[in-house]
Amino acid sequence: MTRVLITRPHPGAGETAARILALGHEPVVAPLFEITARQWAAPAAMPDAVMFTSAAAPREGGPAMASFLALPCFCVGARTAAAARLAGFTDVRAPDVDDGGALLAAIAAAGKVSVLHLCGLEIAGYAPPPGLRLDRRVVYGASLHGWTDEERETARGADVALVYSPRGGEALAAALGAGRSNVRLAAISRNAASAAGDGWAARAVAARPEEDALFAAAKLLCEKQADKAPLTRTG
Template sequence: MTTVLVLRPEPGATASAARAEAAGFRAVTAPLFTIAPVDWAPPTEPVDALMLTSANAVRHGGPALALFHDLPVHAVGIETAAIASAAGFRDVRIGPGDAAGLVAALPDGLRVLHLAGREHRPALPAQGLRRIVYAADPVTALPDAAREALAGGAIALLHSARAAATFAALVETAGLSRAGIAVAALSPAVAAAAGIGWRRCAIAGAPDDEALFRAANCR
């Protein structure tokens, strides 16, 4: 049975691990980030819609999110859209799966409010506003669970460019060889952030877990 190493923050790590096991993999979770809310104030300017590039903006946005429940929401992908709908947003549109594509697909002239992470700040349209509502702080060393899984041949799943770059740095700090590690990346941009030299770097054909699992399982 193929083992995959899930590195994304909780609760996404547990959700991805459950999907991986349902798909026939053994899953090990070792989140590389901890997520915490950041105090924020809604803008005084009127906005036409929200833009969400991470489900964590909904999970950690706090009570002020209710002020925007009647606005259209442009969510980066299926998971973020589902979390937004469950949180009470009534008009949720699913984007292409990456932040740059989501911004490019926004209607011209839309006054969008981007609820973002401290380190997740894609370019905004001319009339866009942004509020930082959460922070993702990286671990300082590769978790023991990750080291053990990699030693056993686990394939590391890279869900974001920041996770890919952080994983690569932690592997180097741990003194591990990239040549002995296989990774699967959610997109070409994520693969680029991971860098070169891995034993294998597979790229998902779509920005979702199921495609990532298929990429991981390719030999």
């Protein structure tokens, strides 16, 4: 049974753990961050669209999102899109893009001229393409959750670690230290893999920024390990 380290915050960590268990593997839940909603003020002018680059944003956006639920809502990844629908957005679109920069380009290509980005406190500074006005509002913060020594040792005993963001990759590498040399890393994006750095037993990057693709990358790592073949894959 493969031990799969899940570092994403709750409630997503619990959802992923249930999926891992259903696939016949052992989930090792050790969140690196804690999510906290933040108060935010809606812009005075109505945008043409809303965008999300993480599932936490629609979950934590709260009542202030009510005025925007009927707007076109652009998301990175299927899980973020599902969270947006659950929050009440009725026109949810998930273009085949890897990050916020590509999503902004897709929004501009759709003919929108203004977009409201509801996001976390720490986010990559994607610049909008010419002609697209971008208004960012921080709706949640993710604070680092320090592991106990016991949690760190348990994490080092995992076979595969799942990483969902660049900040998560950086934090996981720091938390495991040299102990990551025995852990295989499955990252949801190239940026997340890059932030995690080198020193892993092997690495694989999801073909798309979605959990199903991340699981496929983790499965590839397990298959290569079974074959005793070295693997470093970046996409």
